[in-house]
Amino acid sequence: ETVLTQSPATLSLSPGERATLSCRASQSVSSYLAWYQQKPGQAPRLLIYDASNRATGVPARFSGSGSGTDFTLAISSLEPEDFAVYYCQQRSDWPRTFGQGTNVEIK
Amino acid sequence: EEQVLESGGGLVQPGGSLRLSCAASGFTFNNRAMTWVRQAPGRGLEWVSTISGSGDTTFYADSVKGRFTISRDNSKNTLYLQMYSLRAEDTAVYYCARGGHRSFFDAWGQGTLVTVSS
Numbered sequence: 175e176t177v178l179t180q181s182p183a184t185l186s187l188s189p190g191e192r193a194t195l196s197c198r199a200s201q202s203v204s205s206y207l208a209w210y211q212q213k214p215g216q217a218p219r220l221l222i223y224d225a226s227n228r229a230t231g232v233p234a235r236f237s238g239s240g241s242g243t244d245f246t247l248a249i250s251s252l253e254p255e256d257f258a259v260y261y262c263q264q265r266s267d268w269p270r271t272f273g274q275g276t277n278v279e280i281k
Numbered sequence: 282e283e284q285v286l287e288s289g290g291g292l293v294q295p296g297g298s299l300r301l302s303c304a305a306s307g308f309t310f311n312n313r314a315m316t317w318v319r320q321a322p323g324r325g326l327e328w329v330s331t332i333s334g335s336g337d338t339t340f341y342a343d344s345v346k347g348r349f350t351i352s353r354d355n356s357k358n359t360l361y362l363q364m365y366s367l368r369a370e371d372t373a374v375y376y377c378a379r380g381g382h383r384s385f386f387d388a389w390g391q392g393t394l395v396t397v398s399s
Binding site for chain 1: 316318325326327328331340342343376381383384385386387389390391392
């Protein structure tokens with residue numbers, strides 16, 4: 175099983191600041207990694223797929239990078255609606271696995 | 282509009298059974314794998330099961346293997362999750378999501394809550 179470890183668990187930032195979230199895989203997942211955003215009481219939403227491709231309708235301030243075992247989600251300038259929990263997920267092998275999430279909260 | 286909508290959640294006693302449904306619309310259902318993902322209260326996301334577009338290939342998490350069965354009816358654009366021998370640790374919001382086999386989860390339902398308790 176590929177274990178995904180996200181850091182930090184919580185990121186406290188102010189609107190307008192840059193956010194950098196990390197996801198590390200226990201073995202290579204090539205570029206088969208996605209990022210999801212989840213707000214309280216809502217379903218997750220796909221943001222980034224195949225490590226660096228923005229999903230339809232996702233603002234350009236979101237960007238993904240990395241390959242192999244180390245991945246990053248960056249939000250260039252936080253908007254009020256970006257405060258949420260972010261999960262990474264791999265589809266390189268079975269079982270599909272998610273990271274434990276990073277909570278981006280308002281400082 | 283591409284949409285998936287779950288139903289069938291509720292309160293069930295330990296050892297009981299429940300069937301979840303997910304109605305899809307706005308896309309060619311039989312072209313896409315479908316997946317169930319769950320989220321226990323206050324916890325993260327857990328992949329449960331995926332079925333291919335044709336329905337001939339299925340995958341399960343070890344935590345549900347032998348107790349849950351995923352299936353689909355492409356004539357009705359509907360995905361199912363039959364759950365048997367339910368345990369307290371199966372309590373969660375269950376999400377239906379499009380994709381999971383050769384793609385990521387690019388459309389999600391609003392979720393249906395399953396509570397296993399006596």
